[in-house]
Amino acid sequence: MKVFFIGIGLIGGSMALEIKHKNPQAVCYGISRQDETLDRALALGLIDHKAVWEDLPQADLVFLSIPVDASVNALPRILDLIPDQSLVVDAGSTKQALCTAVAQHPKRRNYLAAHPIAGTEFSGPEAAFLGLFDQKTMIVCEVEKTAFKLQEKAMSLFTSWGMRIRYMDAAAHDKHIAYVSHLSHISSFMLGKTVIEKEKNESDIFDMAGSGFESTVRLAKSSPAMWTPIFDQNKQHVVAALEEYIANLEEFKSLLEASDRDAMYQQMSDTNKIKEILNGIPLNK
Amino acid sequence: MKVFFIGIGLIGGSMALEIKHKNPQAVCYGISRQDETLDRALALGLIDHKAVWEDLPQADLVFLSIPVDASVNALPRILDLIPDQSLVVDAGSTKQALCTAVAQHPKRRNYLAAHPIAGTEFSGPEAAFLGLFDQKTMIVCEVEKTAFKLQEKAMSLFTSWGMRIRYMDAAAHDKHIAYVSHLSHISSFMLGKTVIEKEKNESDIFDMAGSGFESTVRLAKSSPAMWTPIFDQNKQHVVAALEEYIANLEEFKSLLEASDRDAMYQQMSDTNKIKEILNGIPLNK
Numbered sequence: 001m002k003v004f005f006i007g008i009g010l011i012g013g014s015m016a017l018e019i020k021h022k023n024p025q026a027v028c029y030g031i032s033r034q035d036e037t038l039d040r041a042l043a044l045g046l047i048d049h050k051a052v053w054e055d056l057p058q059a060d061l062v063f064l065s066i067p068v069d070a071s072v073n074a075l076p077r078i079l080d081l082i083p084d085q086s087l088v089v090d091a092g093s094t095k096q097a098l099c100t101a102v103a104q105h106p107k108r109r110n111y112l113a114a115h116p117i118a119g120t121e122f123s124g125p126e127a128a129f130l131g132l133f134d135q136k137t138m139i140v141c142e143v144e145k146t147a148f149k150l151q152e153k154a155m156s157l158f159t160s161w162g163m164r165i166r167y168m169d170a171a172a173h174d175k176h177i178a179y180v181s182h183l184s185h186i187s188s189f190m191l192g193k194t195v196i197e198k199e200k201n202e203s204d205i206f207d208m209a210g211s212g213f214e215s216t217v218r219l220a221k222s223s224p225a226m227w228t229p230i231f232d233q234n235k236q237h238v239v240a241a242l243e244e245y246i247a248n249l250e251e252f253k254s255l256l257e258a259s260d261r262d263a264m265y266q267q268m269s270d271t272n273k274i275k276e277i278l279n280g281i282p283l284n285k
Numbered sequence: 286m287k288v289f290f291i292g293i294g295l296i297g298g299s300m301a302l303e304i305k306h307k308n309p310q311a312v313c314y315g316i317s318r319q320d321e322t323l324d325r326a327l328a329l330g331l332i333d334h335k336a337v338w339e340d341l342p343q344a345d346l347v348f349l350s351i352p353v354d355a356s357v358n359a360l361p362r363i364l365d366l367i368p369d370q371s372l373v374v375d376a377g378s379t380k381q382a383l384c385t386a387v388a389q390h391p392k393r394r395n396y397l398a399a400h401p402i403a404g405t406e407f408s409g410p411e412a413a414f415l416g417l418f419d420q421k422t423m424i425v426c427e428v429e430k431t432a433f434k435l436q437e438k439a440m441s442l443f444t445s446w447g448m449r450i451r452y453m454d455a456a457a458h459d460k461h462i463a464y465v466s467h468l469s470h471i472s473s474f475m476l477g478k479t480v481i482e483k484e485k486n487e488s489d490i491f492d493m494a495g496s497g498f499e500s501t502v503r504l505a506k507s508s509p510a511m512w513t514p515i516f517d518q519n520k521q522h523v524v525a526a527l528e529e530y531i532a533n534l535e536e537f538k539s540l541l542e543a544s545d546r547d548a549m550y551q552q553m554s555d556t557n558k559i560k561e562i563l564n565g566i567p568l569n570k
Binding site for chain 2: 117120121136139179181186188189194195206209210212213214215216218224225228229231232238239241242248252257265266267270271273275277
């Protein structure tokens with residue numbers, strides 16, 4: 001089995017490690033815009049060979065893990081090149097644009113739209129590790145548009161990595177993920193920005209930061225190259241989520257200015273139920 | 286040595302465990318508004334005896350770890366009651382109001398204003414654990430207003446718990462802590478509120494939440510009883526921090542609406558330096 005990884009960073013690299021671990025007969029090929037990235041992936045043992053687009057007609061399986069704007073251009077070309085029985089899986093954090101881009105493609109049934117709810121704030125081949133997907137959720141969109149045998153193949157791989165599968169339509173995925181993922185990233189980036197700007201001349205101040213601050217700004221370490229196109233591609237839903245978030249912050253500020261302690265208490269107490277919600281999620285950081 | 290703990294939750298309880306561990310000759314007394322809390326603290330071995338305010342004339346050392354508004358009322362009364370050579374240490378997240386409240390007290394030199402940069406999102410006696418303060422920072426305010434021998438006694442205790450000491454004036458403490466702690470809590474509470482409101486009828490959606498969301502909303506599990514008075518007491522600085530945070534969110538939203546990808550990328554890239562800043566902090570969660 002020849003498996004191609006287009007993009008071999010945190011996600012693609014961790015998938016390559018799973019494939020090599022669970023499917024020892026697989027031969028892994030890497031494709032990247034930057035040859036130097038492939039050298040690092042090769043040195044780290046994520047891939048067996050460097051490859052180029054012209055090699056794709058040999059692919060049995062292709063994993064696409066590059067920024068979501070690049071994926072929209074790449075996916076139709078990949079489908080053009082692969083054999084009729086091969087499967088392409090992407091891992092992007094937005095699904096609607098990609099599904100739309102290949103809706104009419106003659107090889108649409110060779111594509112499975114997927115989004116692993118897994119990751120860290122780190123990026124690049126060095127960030128990849130075996131086990132990233134264990135106990136995590138794989139969201140699969142428009143599954144009915146993928147050929148049945150290729151669905152089976154993909155699900156068998158995902159479950160071999162320890163993942164649970166959840167099916168959604170692409171529009172619902174993009175709307176909800178704006179709240180539970182994209183908004184968190186912006187809130188964290190802007191929190192980091194606010195504090196860095198305020199304290200830029202007072203580096204000692206970060207001695208005052210504890211694990212709570214570290215937790216809320218963790219996502220501000222994330223890759224701008226990955227996240228800029230995600231926000232832009234999901235603009236409609238992300239802007240709506242941001243507006244609701246800002247409105248809630250404004251309201252809390254008003255309560256604080258009025259010293260309305262009962263109302264502040266009530267809002268925080270109501271939000272405490274996030275404990276039970278999070279306890280229901282199999283999160284392993 | 287008779288050590289009194291007024292408030293015996295996460296912070297007071299963890300201090301009691303340190304005292305019992307490092308000073309086996311110490312006898313630990315708990316005082317709480319709620320007798321039931323003292324029963325739990327006794328059962329957990331945090332204290333040796335339940336006590337009442339009328340016992341304070343026996344105290345060698347008093348740790349005050351209750352909501353900051355209650356501390357402002359309690360501290361002058363404690364100072365009234367304790368012997369001349371005894372020490373009172375508080376652990377509140379705001380320092381100015383408390384320092385002002387006792388500025389003219391005849392026993393001001395028996396008080397040390399402290400703020401341990403340590404905690405978790407949990408509260409109550411059950412949340413206390415030995416080691417909470419290890420490798421953490423203790424901020425001490427207006428140290429020159431505490432009697433020299435009592436300073437020495439406090440520093441010796443804090444360093445025996447593994448803490449580093451940082452000295453600040455109370456006004457600077459309150460201003461900077463608004464950014465690196467209080468703002469993080471509000472951003473997290475309001476993120477949790479936004480997502481819970483949006484998704485209240487779609488509990489399945491939390492299957493889509495990953496460790497990134499969990500990290501940014503972790504502080505939304507915090508105690509409203511503790512945090513409401515903190516925000517109110519530090520209103521001036523917290524409102525200023527919130528305004529800057531909201532302005533940054535509004536600006537990012539405008540960039541997104543305009544699809545100004547270069548500017549979004551640049552803001553996130555600039556904020557990535559939070560990595561180096563956080564690497565400089567000895568944070569152990």
